Amino acid sequence: MITGGYPMEEPLQFSQEDIEHVRKKLLQKRREFIEKFAKDVLGVEIKIKRGEKKKIVEELMQEHQYEILNFFLIYLPEMGGKDISINRARHALATMFPDAVGEINDIQSKEEVLLFLYRHVGHEKLQDYLPWIRYEAYIEKNREKNRYLLEKPFLFRDNKELERLIDEFMKEWNSKNVHWARIDMRSTNDRAIKLIITMEYGRRPYQEFFVRRRMKIYGISETPRYSKDSNIIHTPLIPKNKEDLKEVSEWIYPLGHYILQIKPVDNEKTEIILGFDLNKKYPRDLLDRLLSVLFGEDTSVNDLKSIKPQPLEELKETVKQTIQHxxxxxxxxxxxxxxxxxxxxxxxxxxxxxxxxxxxxxxxxxxx
Known part of the structure; x- marks a missing residue:
């Protein structure tokens, strides 16, 4: 006897043809998948013995038809289309669940992507996550075709290069075609720090979802998105729309040992602010090198918590002083x-x- 499960909701109008299609689809699955499906999606524990699969599937279809049909006919089609491959879906999951990378790497099908979401966020929040998977997959597929890449040394190399990079960034940022930007920090073998700005051109699907849902899911303490290259830390995407930008103006983007914050000043200006990420451990020589220039000779590490980041013009001047220092x-x-x-x-x-x-x-x- 199968026990447990979620309370029944008012069922949608599925045709008999739909029901038969899903029944056959479930019967084609391996016993291990059906057991996992029942636990993650339906909230029931079952163990299927040899020769019992058809009987168990019929019982599941009878008692949990609504949830099963939703899984295969409503949610699974969200994972369809040419944009979403298993690799891209895994990539998207890793941006949301960086602590579950091992589990994500074991995913071999789109059904397993959904099972993962049921297991980690539950049925109620599933629709908050599916559009993001589609969005990340779309961006990943079209990244080479729709991007504007600036890769210049960031600090302690050439002040003019940094100023030019910021000026180019602001010029592109204010253009009508740019809707999203991604800012990465990359450390090189010779201990240089490079700033990489990727501009995404043209409108993207699920833009409204991405902006309005993300803070509800994550809040301010954003985890940098997963990367196989440990020397690259990817930051969240920055929305171009002014209203959306205001909504997320307090987001902080960790860049290695610094924080780069994008903040709207008014409808015409956007401010770039450099600060410190106090949750990270800094190289002692780097702090000693910067503290006296940025905040005065007597500033200690603990004092950083009470210091406000500097706006763009002051940042440029600070970088000049730092490089001179x-x-x-x-x-x-x-x-x-x-x-x-x-x-x-x-x-x-x-x-x-x-x-x-x-x-x-x-x-x-x-x-x-």
């Missing part, structure tokens, strides 16, 4: 290195001028 540090280190080389050269000359035995001279030459 870094250059002064580099010059000082270079002077010290040169001094050490001079002292070493003097010491070698003095040692070589001594009247040493041949064996000692050979050892000295090896050391030098």
């Amino acid at each position: 870094s250059k002064h540090m580099s010059d000082a280190i270079e002077q010290i290195d040169n001094k050490i080389k001079e002292r070493k050269s003097e010491a070698v000359q003095k040692l070589q001028s001594l009247n040493l035995p041949d064996e000692a001279k050979e050892k000295l030459n090896e050391i030098i």
Whole structure:
């Protein structure tokens, strides 16, 4: 006897042909899938013995017809179409559930994508997530065709490059064709920090859903989206529409050791703010390098919590000062290195001028 399950709702009008189609579809599934389906979707525990599959399916169809038909005829078609492959669906799930990457990697079908959602968010919230999967899959499919990529060194390299990048970004941001932008931080092998801005052109499906639902699901403490490359941290998409931008103006986008925040000032201007992510651990030398320039010599790490980020113009000036400060540090280190080389050269000359035995001279030459 099958027990448990969700309370019945007012059923939709499905045809007898629809019902027979779903019954046959469920009968074609393996016993393991039907057991998992019953647990995740219907909320019932069953164990199907050999030869009992048809009987159990008939019983499920009789007692849970509404939920089963919804799964196969309402929700599963949401996963259809050329845009959504299993890989893209897994990618979308990983952006929403970064702690369940192992479980997501085991998904082999679109039915299993739905089972995952039932298991993690339940039937009530399912419709909040399905459009996002379609959206992420669409973006992933069309990324190469519809993008504008800027990849320039971000900090401690060239101040003019940063200013040009920000100016280009704002120019593109205000153009009529750009509706979404994605900002990434990429760390390179030579310890440079590069900022990557990807502009998405043209309107995208589920734009209204994406903006209005996302804060309800996640709130401000957004988890960076999953990436197989651990050196890349992807931030959430930024909506272009001014009204939507106001709605999410307090979102904070973590970029490695910094926070980049996009904030509308008025209907004409958008502000870029740089700050610190206090939940991350910072390299000590990086903090020591920045604190004196950004906030004064006596500023401690704990003081950062009470400091407000700076607007765009101040940011540009700060970056100039920071790069100059870094250059002064580099010059000082270079002077010290040169001094050490001079002292070493003097010491070698003095040692070589001594009247040493041949064996000692050979050892000295090896050391030098």
